Amino acid sequence: MNRSQHFQDRFTQRHRKDRLFKSLTKVAMSIGFIALAILLTGILIEGLPWLSWDFLDRYPSRTPSKAGFKAAFWGSLWVIGLTTLMTVPIGVAGAVYLEEYSAKGRFAKFIELLISNLAGVPSILYGMLGLIAFVRMFQPTTDPTTFLGIQVPFGRSVLAGTCTLSLLVLPVLTIASREALKAVPDSLRLAAFGLGATRWQCVRHHVLPSAAPGILTGVVLSISRALGETAPLVMMGALTYVAFTPSTVYDPFTAMPIQIFNWASRPQPEFQSVAAAGIIVLLAVLLGMNAVVVLLRNRAERSKAA
Amino acid sequence: MKNPVIPRTVLEARNLSIHYGDSAAVSGVSLKIPEREVLAIIGPSGCGKSTLLRSFNRMNDFIDSCRFEGELLFEGVNIYGPNIDPVELRQRIGMVFQRPNPFPKSIRANITWAPRMAGYLGDYDELVERTLREAALWDESKDKLDKSALSLSGGQQQRLCIARSLAMSPEVLLMDEPCSALDPIATGKIEELIRGLREQYTVVIVTHNLQQAGRISDRTAFMYQGDLIEIDQTDRLFTQPAKKKTEDYITGRFG
Numbered sequence A: 001m002n003r004s005q006h007f008q009d010r011f012t013q014r015h016r017k018d019r020l021f022k023s024l025t026k027v028a029m030s031i032g033f034i035a036l037a038i039l040l041t042g043i044l045i046e047g048l049p050w051l052s053w054d055f056l057d058r059y060p061s062r063t064p065s066k067a068g069f070k071a072a073f074w075g076s077l078w079v080i081g082l083t084t085l086m087t088v089p090i091g092v093a094g095a096v097y098l099e100e101y102s103a104k105g106r107f108a109k110f111i112e113l114l115i116s117n118l119a120g121v122p123s124i125l126y127g128m129l130g131l132i133a134f135v136r137m138f139q140p141t142t143d144p145t146t147f148l149g150i151q152v153p154f155g156r157s158v159l160a161g162t163c164t165l166s167l168l169v170l171p172v173l174t175i176a177s178r179e180a181l182k183a184v185p186d187s188l189r190l191a192a193f194g195l196g197a198t199r200w201q202c203v204r205h206h207v208l209p210s211a212a213p214g215i216l217t218g219v220v221l222s223i224s225r226a227l228g229e230t231a232p233l234v235m236m237g238a239l240t241y242v243a244f245t246p247s248t249v250y251d252p253f254t255a256m257p258i259q260i261f262n263w264a265s266r267p268q269p270e271f272q273s274v275a276a277a278g279i280i281v282l283l284a285v286l287l288g289m290n291a292v293v294v295l296l297r298n299r300a301e302r303s304k305a306a
Numbered sequence B: 001m002k003n004p005v006i007p008r009t010v011l012e013a014r015n016l017s018i019h020y021g022d023s024a025a026v027s028g029v030s031l032k033i034p035e036r037e038v039l040a041i042i043g044p045s046g047c048g049k050s051t052l053l054r055s056f057n058r059m060n061d062f063i064d065s066c067r068f069e070g071e072l073l074f075e076g077v078n079i080y081g082p083n084i085d086p087v088e089l090r091q092r093i094g095m096v097f098q099r100p101n102p103f104p105k106s107i108r109a110n111i112t113w114a115p116r117m118a119g120y121l122g123d124y125d126e127l128v129e130r131t132l133r134e135a136a137l138w139d140e141s142k143d144k145l146d147k148s149a150l151s152l153s154g155g156q157q158q159r160l161c162i163a164r165s166l167a168m169s170p171e172v173l174l175m176d177e178p179c180s181a182l183d184p185i186a187t188g189k190i191e192e193l194i195r196g197l198r199e200q201y202t203v204v205i206v207t208h209n210l211q212q213a214g215r216i217s218d219r220t221a222f223m224y225q226g227d228l229i230e231i232d233q234t235d236r237l238f239t240q241p242a243k244k245k246t247e248d249y250i251t252g253r254f255g
């Protein structure tokens, strides 16, 4: 048979198109990379001279050279650590319920819609919610009383901040976890059920380990989001001038992005550099956390392949 | 006759109909499967063989659109009745799927996982060796029991899946075209295994391979468009089918 009768063999054209799209994707990638590089260099040049271990060990000050990041640094670590502890179990369990247990009817669709919408709600609204529900607990004052061993209302405390940020990132984490669970092939579940496993045994031993890398990606995204959020914390009344580190969850706190914003909005140019130094610390914490999760994820992937 | 005593009926379908949404996949099937029988189900693609097979251990429960009518008795009890625990049912009625679906774990863990979940009290090493031998996989896998099951070839994976089912000592084993991914040698091994299983187990096997049905089964059921056309002793069904449709199918005039 004569091939050219049946195929328009336009190899040159097809390969040219292939190369064109390769270049386009490269350009798209470069735009993001270059923007990030410019931003980072600017910040590093401005902030690095102000960075020292001492910077992490000082409280804020009116004098730029004496200003430190200690309160914000530890405040953020407290809030983010607790937020992680609170959201990961709830978000993953909620996703497991929706994906594995609940009937896939109209109600599930409705819940899914709600969650996607919640993930898109402006964060400042979560701040207002936090103020009303956690800081004041629908009361005019924040005078604390003890209820079941818990101090209520929470006031402008680490606990209130944690609850607010948890609500903020829960939808994100739930959606990411659901996607990860959805990607687990059904044949795996059927194999387990066909052997007489319960839903929980199947989820615990097969579905969750397979979905772990995807879930961890969701964890990275949500923690990073929580770490960078400023507006909801300001809205719920986190302090901007704090000269101590929290020692209990009922203590007031400030967070890194709040402190950075505070410095950046001052008139003295030196404070701009202090803010840059703060940004470097924030980015370092972010990268450190992501690195930990990526390591965990690689381990989960390896055990999946083993 | 092979069996002078009338054997006990293990599975019985009474006027079974199964729908996906509005379309019927199985309509009004009635049949009895006696103890220690190998029953082959044959029929053209899409005629409802897998659907019928899955209903025997309630694997259709996982398909939301699937509706079930009629009665299905296992040991005389309606398995779609109110007091039936599907988990227990599936421990007693095992299933091997059309596509090999080993767990992404070691070969050993594939076999021991389900027994462990069910609280198996025996010796696990013995269990692994016995089931792998039964599934004709022992020689190929005995040196790499702790390697990933995904490192096995497709045919080996399928034999592992069979070994995994045997590890639960099911009373009935449902097999959905278990040899469709296997070469003739592995298929031969599986067929030998099934012939051996007849001593202890009841086997229902869906197959597209008519010679295979002829080699391994006591009786054969022919399905067509959701109906059970004919069920009879295998040699009789293949040599003197009662229905025209059966004859057309086994002589290759359609399907």
Ligand SMILES: Nc1ncnc2c1ncn2[C@@H]1O[C@H](COP(=O)(O)OP(=O)(O)OP(=O)(O)O)[C@@H](O)[C@H]1O
Pocket (backbone or CB within 6 Å): B020, B024, B025, B043, B044, B045, B046, B047, B048, B049, B050, B051, B052, B063, B065
């Ligand atoms: N999950 C499902 N959802 C909707 N319809 C389905 C589903 N599974 C099967 N069906 C339909 O039910 C009918 C019977 O399918 P079934 O898988 O039982 O056929 P089969 O005899 O096993 O075919 P094959 O030999 O190709 O495996 C088909 O028409 C198919 O389209």
Ligand SMILES: [Mg+2]
Pocket (backbone or CB within 6 Å): B049, B050, B051, B098, B176
């Ligand atoms: Mg089928």
